[in-house]
Amino acid sequence: MAMRDIEKIQLSIKDISRLSGVSIATLSRFFNGQSVRPSNEAKIQKILQETGYRPSIAARFIKGHNSGVIGLIVPEITHPFFALIAEGVMREARNQGKLVLLGSSEGSMEIEKQIIDRFSQSILDGLIYIPVAKAENIPALKSFRNLPLVVTARKGIIPGVPHVYHDGEGGGYLATKHLISLGRHRIAFIASFWDVPCTNTELLANHKKSFMHSFSSIERFKGYLKALEEAGIPYNPNLVVVTGYGHMHGVDAASELKGRFVDCNGVVTMTQAVANGFTAQAKRLGYRVPEDISVVLFDANESKADYTFTYIELHLIRMGQESVRTLNELIEGREAQDICLDVELRVRETSVKLPAEAPR
Amino acid sequence: MAMRDIEKIQLSIKDISRLSGVSIATLSRFFNGQSVRPSNEAKIQKILQETGYRPSIAARFIKGHNSGVIGLIVPEITHPFFALIAEGVMREARNQGKLVLLGSSEGSMEIEKQIIDRFSQSILDGLIYIPVAKAENIPALKSFRNLPLVVTARKGIIPGVPHVYHDGEGGGYLATKHLISLGRHRIAFIASFWDVPCTNTELLANHKKSFMHSFSSIERFKGYLKALEEAGIPYNPNLVVVTGYGHMHGVDAASELKGRFVDCNGVVTMTQAVANGFTAQAKRLGYRVPEDISVVLFDANESKADYTFTYIELHLIRMGQESVRTLNELIEGREAQDICLDVELRVRETSVKLPAEAPR
DNA sequence: TTGTATGCGTTATCAT
DNA sequence: ATGATAACGCATACAA
Numbered sequence: 119m120a121m122r123d124i125e126k127i128q129l130s131i132k133d134i135s136r137l138s139g140v141s142i143a144t145l146s147r148f149f150n151g152q153s154v155r156p157s158n159e160a161k162i163q164k165i166l167q168e169t170g171y172r173p174s175i176a177a178r179f180i181k182g183h184n185s186g187v188i189g190l191i192v193p194e195i196t197h198p199f200f201a202l203i204a205e206g207v208m209r210e211a212r213n214q215g216k217l218v219l220l221g222s223s224e225g226s227m228e229i230e231k232q233i234i235d236r237f238s239q240s241i242l243d244g245l246i247y248i249p250v251a252k253a254e255n256i257p258a259l260k261s262f263r264n265l266p267l268v269v270t271a272r273k274g275i276i277p278g279v280p281h282v283y284h285d286g287e288g289g290g291y292l293a294t295k296h297l298i299s300l301g302r303h304r305i306a307f308i309a310s311f312w313d314v315p316c317t318n319t320e321l322l323a324n325h326k327k328s329f330m331h332s333f334s335s336i337e338r339f340k341g342y343l344k345a346l347e348e349a350g351i352p353y354n355p356n357l358v359v360v361t362g363y364g365h366m367h368g369v370d371a372a373s374e375l376k377g378r379f380v381d382c383n384g385v386v387t388m389t390q391a392v393a394n395g396f397t398a399q400a401k402r403l404g405y406r407v408p409e410d411i412s413v414v415l416f417d418a419n420e421s422k423a424d425y426t427f428t429y430i431e432l433h434l435i436r437m438g439q440e441s442v443r444t445l446n447e448l449i450e451g452r453e454a455q456d457i458c459l460d461v462e463l464r465v466r467e468t469s470v471k472l473p474a475e476a477p478r
Numbered sequence: 479m480a481m482r483d484i485e486k487i488q489l490s491i492k493d494i495s496r497l498s499g500v501s502i503a504t505l506s507r508f509f510n511g512q513s514v515r516p517s518n519e520a521k522i523q524k525i526l527q528e529t530g531y532r533p534s535i536a537a538r539f540i541k542g543h544n545s546g547v548i549g550l551i552v553p554e555i556t557h558p559f560f561a562l563i564a565e566g567v568m569r570e571a572r573n574q575g576k577l578v579l580l581g582s583s584e585g586s587m588e589i590e591k592q593i594i595d596r597f598s599q600s601i602l603d604g605l606i607y608i609p610v611a612k613a614e615n616i617p618a619l620k621s622f623r624n625l626p627l628v629v630t631a632r633k634g635i636i637p638g639v640p641h642v643y644h645d646g647e648g649g650g651y652l653a654t655k656h657l658i659s660l661g662r663h664r665i666a667f668i669a670s671f672w673d674v675p676c677t678n679t680e681l682l683a684n685h686k687k688s689f690m691h692s693f694s695s696i697e698r699f700k701g702y703l704k705a706l707e708e709a710g711i712p713y714n715p716n717l718v719v720v721t722g723y724g725h726m727h728g729v730d731a732a733s734e735l736k737g738r739f740v741d742c743n744g745v746v747t748m749t750q751a752v753a754n755g756f757t758a759q760a761k762r763l764g765y766r767v768p769e770d771i772s773v774v775l776f777d778a779n780e781s782k783a784d785y786t787f788t789y790i791e792l793h794l795i796r797m798g799q800e801s802v803r804t805l806n807e808l809i810e811g812r813e814a815q816d817i818c819l820d821v822e823l824r825v826r827e828t829s830v831k832l833p834a835e836a837p838r
Numbered sequence: 839t840t841g842t843a844t845g846c847g848t849t850a851t852c853a854t
Numbered sequence: 855a856t857g858a859t860a861a862c863g864c865a866t867a868c869a870a
Contacts, residue, residue, distance in 0.1 A: 202556060212592070
């Protein structure tokens with residue numbers, strides 16, 4: 119602090135006024151885009167070149183203006199899913215000349231609450247909020263009553279606030295229907311959660327409850343059910359595994375299904391990591407992929423592996439961009455609505471037509 | 479903006495003064511940790527509970543105080559390498575009650591310059607800077623003359639500024655020596671750059687030039703040379719490939735080496751992606767991994783694949799944390815020095831002793 | 839179009 | 855320990 123005070127050569131609008139001979143009021147108007155006398159503009163520009171002066175954001179924020187800073191809260195910046203959203207957010211923010219204050223809740227609701235608290239005393243114009251999971255921190259958001267807010271990557275969390283999310287049900291439907299169209303009728307669904315909310319046998323009963331649609335797995339599960347029903351395939355809870363997001367969870371899911379003797383010939387997973395784990399383990403258990411078991415997953419990009427997976431493409435960067443645009447509507451006093459982004463099926467190497475003679 | 483002005487119920491210290499009957503001066507002291515009369519403290523606490531009031535960061539920043547906000551500029555938040563550093567930065571920042579303003583230069587020096595420019599008019603206490611590559615934007619940093627600055631993940635970029643980086647030379651040495659100890663003497667080195675600075679035949683001549691040590695590949699290359707020399711193995715430029723950071727670059731590197739007929743039996747790559755590409759292609763070309771060719775790479779984590787790679791472990795989260803600590807020294811007016819983080823060899827499945835009878 | 843004067847929320851100074 | 859007041863850098867109503 120001592121150092122800072124000493125070295126702080128930060129010049130003020132007064133300094134520029136003195137150097138250029140133009141009044142601070144005229145300077146202020148100039149910086150805010152109002153027209154000034156050409157002769158004055160010349161003087162100003164000259165001094166600006168020499169000094170590299172920039173108006174202080176803090177000072178203008180005090181005056182009730184926008185700071186040009188928006189907040190972004192993610193559960194984990196390390197996870198590609200959120201990193202891509204963040205990338206989109208920053209890209210669009212840059213387009214609009216805004217800065218991004220980033221907070222990572224590290225998967226913990228406690229930390230998330232802490233961040234929200236800290237953000238609230240900051241200089242934010244608005245906040246893009248990706249709740250860690252169950253969104254139990256909504257009460258803490260009361261500090262934000264007066265602040266523009268957009269919820270991203272989750273659906274229906276906070277009433278009256280715009281949400282930006284994917285068409286999870288559509289994705290689940292596309293993935294399942296694709297597998298069915300390949301002649302596969304025993305399709306496993308591996309649902310991933312940060313905090314597992316219920317067992318696989320409870321999933322059907324619970325999936326319509328109001329709080330559940332904040333989970334992307336649930337939305338996709340609805341699409342899964344819809345595709346099954348459309349094809350006249352009865353729902354079998356033994357084909358559903360409720361687990362987490364990691365590689366090992368995929369491994370375990372494969373073993374679990376094997377132990378249940380349900381003999382699936384198709385599987386839908388929520389992430390690349392789970393698909394990798396599942397596939398590796400399935401092979402170890404003697405299944406061929408994709409002949410015996412075809413795999414479809416949800417992801418933003420084609421991931422590199424020994425072979426490429428068939429996947430439901432998520433537009434995460436666009437999600438970030440749309441979030442910023444939506445937030446801007448709010449910041450500028452306009453109305454804003456939910457945005458539901460489309461998903462697309464990308465058929466690659468892990469899904470093929472069921473061979474006529476499939477012994478298992 | 480209109481909306482904001484209308485809804486802004488942001489109360490000030492004056493409001494609290496009025497509500498609590500305590501003067502604003504006393505309030506200010508209270509918020510800054512000075513002691514106040516117990517009866518007053520009680521009144522203040524009561525109102526604080528009711529209102530949830532927080533002092534405005536912007537206002538105190540104007541008064542020459544620290545904002546508690548530090549800046550972080552990364553080339554690409556999507557890349558796990560930088561995401562991990564960012565995670566470390568945010569973790570340590572949170573520990574210290576600081577906020578992080580994040581800028582992604584998207585791999586472009588143009589954008590990087592833009593961000594630096596924008597950051598300079600912000601309310602930062604300091605900046606953690608990961609230059610996009612060649613650091614030609616240093617001139618633009620003159621806006622930061624007076625601002626605490628730390629350069630991360632690069633070495634020797636800006637004189638007089640603390641750098642936090644890995645012991646790249648040590649890593650290259652460890653990786654190479656490990657392969658040598660397995661009886662492998664024809665070790666390929668696949669150097670990765672964002673902008674390729676020279677060809678493989680020029681690498682030896684150039685690696686000592688001053689500007690080159692900002693590239694991590696170069697530092698690791700030095701370690702590679704050192705290990706070779708120590709073992710009395712002559713340097714062969716045909717075993718070196720200069721390329722990029724992607725999966726396809728690894729694929730191409732394998733083909734390139736094959737085309738040069740150098741018959742390597744060990745390889746060092748800079749990233750997991752390159753190693754993946756290299757390995758996949760090497761197998762297609764008829765080599766066995768790890769028997770014919772053993773692979774060592776640089777990475778922060780054990781990556782999941784069909785098998786796990788032997789790797790030089792990078793401590794990226796710690797790198798972020800150390801950067802914040804170093805920056806803090808500067809912010810608080812103390813001296814700070816470079817920090818060189820150790821690396822470690824983790825032997826996994828992709829490196830084995832050279833079989834006695836290796837026909838190739 | 840320009841300049842003067844006042845206010846924004848906070849801290850620091852100085853009496854009390 | 856407390857309270858009145860000046861100051862921070864900027865924006866704006868108002869008078870010129």
